[in-house]
Amino acid sequence: MGTGAPRRIAQLLAARPDVEVVPIRGNVPPRLKKIKTMGLDAVVLAVAGLRRLGLDDAIDEILPIDLFPPSPGQGALGIQVREGNMAIQEILSTSGDLAVDAQVRAERALLAELHGGCSVPVGAYAEVHSGGSLSLHAQVTSLDGTRQVSGSLSGPLSESEKLGKALAGELIGQGARSILDEIRAEAAV
Numbered sequence: 001m002g003t004g005a006p007r008r009i010a011q012l013l014a015a016r017p018d019v020e021v022v023p024i025r026g027n028v029p030p031r032l033k034k035i036k037t038m039g040l041d042a043v044v045l046a047v048a049g050l051r052r053l054g055l056d057d058a059i060d061e062i063l064p065i066d067l068f069p070p071s072p073g074q075g076a077l078g079i080q081v082r083e084g085n086m087a088i089q090e091i092l093s094t095s096g097d098l099a100v101d102a103q104v105r106a107e108r109a110l111l112a113e114l115h116g117g118c119s120v121p122v123g124a125y126a127e128v129h130s131g132g133s134l135s136l137h138a139q140v141t142s143l144d145g146t147r148q149v150s151g152s153l154s155g156p157l158s159e160s161e162k163l164g165k166a167l168a169g170e171l172i173g174q175g176a177r178s179i180l181d182e183i184r185a186e187a188a189v
Contacts (some may be wrong), residue, residue: 014025070123
C-alpha cells in the first residue's frame with residue numbers, strides 16, 4: 001500500500017500491522033499509476049482531492065474518520081491580510097464560516113499544545129453539532145503504529161481553542177508526549 005504522509009503511514013500500521021506500506025510522493029495521477037507500475041495493492045489519497053480532480057471512480061474505499069483522522073486544519077483555507085489594509089478587511093468581513101473557523105481553531109489549538117507540525121502523526125477532526133456544540137476527536141500514533149493514543153471531547157462552539165488545549169492535555173496524560181518526543185529524537189539523528 002502506498003502513501004507519503006507519516007500520519008497516514010502510522011495510522012495504517014496501527015490498524016493493520018500486517019500491511020507493507022511503501023512511501024510514495026507526487027501528484028495524484030502519478031500516484032494512482034504507481035498501483036500498476038510499482039505493483040501496489042492500493043494507494044491512500046484524500047477523497048477531496050480525488051473528487052476535485054473528477055477521479056471519483058478511483059475511490060474504492062473511504063477509511064473511517066475515527067481510525068484515520070486527517071491532519072489538523074486539513075482542507076481549510078486561511079487568508080492573512082496586511083495590517084491596516086481596511087479595504088481588503090472589509091471585503092473579507094462578509095465571507096467565511098464561523099463553524100469552520102471554530103473547527104479549525106480547535107484542531108490547531110490541539111496541535112499547538114502538542115507542539116506538533118506536518119511531520120508528526122497527529123490527526124484531529126472537529127465537528128459542529130446543532131445547538132452550538134463542538135466535538136473534537138484526536139489521535140497521536142507512533143511512526144511504527146505500535147503505540148497510539150486517542151480521545152474525544154465536546155464543548156461550546158465559542159470555546160473551541162479551550163477544547164483543543166484540553167484534549168491535548170488528555171492525550172499527553174495518555175502518553176502522547178513520549179510518542180512525539182521519540183519521533184522528534186529520531187528525526188534529529
